[in-house]
Amino acid sequence: MSNIDRRNFLKMTAGLAAGAAAGDVLAAAKKEAAAVPALHLKPEKGAKLRVLRWKQFVQGDGDLWLANTKKFTEKTGIEVRLDAEGWEDVRPKAAVAANIGSGPDIIISTFEDAHQYPDKLVDVSDVCNYLGAKYGGWYDAAKAYGMDKGKWVAVPQGCAGNAIVYRESQVKAAGFSSFPKDTDGFLKLMQALKAKGTPGGFALGNATGDGNCWCHSLLWAFGGKLVDEKNNVAINSPETIKALEYAKELYKTFIPGTLSWLDPNNNKAFLGGDLSLTYNGISIYYAAKNSTDPKLKAMAEDIQHAHFPIGPVGHPTELHLFFPMMIFKYSKYPNAAKEYLRFMMEKEQYEPWQQAANGYVTQPLKAYESNPIWTVDPKNTPYRDAMKIMIPNGYAGTMGYASAAAMADFIVVNMVAEAASGSKTPKEAAEAAEKRAQRYYKV
């Protein structure tokens, strides 16, 4: 005990405090749980379910979701066929299923899919109200993604949180004893890292996940937004220009080649030891920690996580990859499907699943904040708050066809990449984005 230094002491006490706070939430949740009457959904006789989900990024997630599904079949006798596809392929499949009225009973897709065809989805308000009451309520972002016109059209599964993933030793070597919390400090850190020859970098290619997440977070951090509250295109603003000027300075500090980066590139470069800092899910840390390679194991020790820096707007502006679970109206067994989703979201299934996924998925229900996965390893903690502080896509307008299409067309990513690389001035890039966005947001 004699070698406890100040830093470790602070960590320990912080952990204790967090644990105490978590204990309160837990107690509250337990109290509520007792008060919430059980939900009696009557699964149809002989029901069989087909579920399509996004393919896991971390193995434990896929394994335990499957194990929980088997548990459900054992308990209820309802057969479930679980298929998994790459997350970018689920959205088109869900769209086709919605279009032709046939396909899996449940699809676990991404972002605002439930808002693209809400009238094709089964109302799951009973399940969501029950879960919300039992588990401390839903975060605002979960409500935004899951509710349409006052009723629930999707059960939020959670989100794949992103955070700044960095090498502690390299950040320290660049002269930073703690990780900067604001955009100004962050730029200075990136410049120092570059000067030390250990640059960081974010994806600027057409990377659906990483590119969209950090570019939107950056744009919002400076008060820029694609549309205003009334869905009028508002991207060509002084705030956007400021964000783009910042991006231009930031890009100068990046490792070469980020314009070509797709989603896997930063993982590869980071684990290859070429990259000191990036924006990613917990999957990099998971891969390093669970590797048998001693070099990667040592890297895991050195990996730290931090929230995306806060910009002039003064509050977090993170965007994360969200997963809605939708039951389609063509399903012959809507009650069995609801029962399945309820079962999977209950604490007995959900928390072990989060643990198996090593915190890859952040909960949409507040009570699961106390899941020990977030505190057992302090490096996991920044991912705990992803749902709590995230801003939904389509901000500041509403979600729907236009916001999904604008994201799929990489309007914001392209704008940031154009301005950052200097192929367009910030003003020109914002104007081009404005023109493109207007197409989707025209009434």
Added chain:
Amino acid sequence: MRRAAPLLKPQDTDAVRRLLENRNFLGFIFMLPGSVLLLLFLTYPLGLGTWLGFTDTKVGRAGQFVGLDNYQFLLGDAVARLSLFNTLFYTIVASSVKFALGLWLAILLNQNIPFKSAIRAVVLLPFIVPTALSAIAFWWIYDAQFSVVSWALMKMGLIHSYIDFLGDPWMARMSTIIANIWRGVPFVAICLLAGLQTIPPSLYEAASIDGAKPSQQFWYVTLPLLTPIIAVVMTFSVLFTFTDFQLIYVLTRGGPLNATHLMATLSFQRAIPGGALGEGAALATAMIPFLLAAILFSYFGLQRRAWQQGGSDK
């Protein structure tokens, strides 16, 4: 025991027999399965796609007829115009190089060389490997951090920083074109080789008796007789290149800065992940005139009998 009634009465069998002896009817019957397949799986989807291009159909929502709205928008859309330029550039450069390299390779393989059949089999390899797989290999070769090419050149001391194969617009265009050429050359080479082997050796004998030099033999014997095959092969090659999708999708997704977005990849991006089925369909339909032009050019431009037979065109 009751005897089952015969399926056909005698006068009927006569009629059927007469019908079956009718060549026109028989031809119709034989063609029916093929026509049904074509209509069902080719004509109908093509027609539906064309129709969708004139509507504002969104994924999950039926659309209204909007006339030429989609096309009008695409004309004014900088990304769509860029994708048209990219597609034309990609097709013209890749097809020309594939033709030149393919013809060269075919002529080389047509010579008497040791291990001829083994070499011919090896040449086909890039064409046999599934595109998605070879694209992934190229993705590693072109990687900004792990490129084996950059690594080798660095070790040799020829360059001082890794080459940004896919991060610079023009580099990315050229890199994707090279990958496409690598994959497409075997097809052109093997087809042209087959064509070369149909040219009777007696013609070369006659030419050499007349004192034709090798270059003259190529221009006045080989090329004219190869033209019909060239027309077919290059039509296919242009069509494949113009509609390329997998390679771009794996390598760049159309990035950087949309510099490698082809019409096919942009059409997919807008229609399926983006949900604008009508607009995506319009973009796909806009490819048809270019493809038709390529086909018409090869049939009317390259299959001129008179020229092949040594005469001149009227």
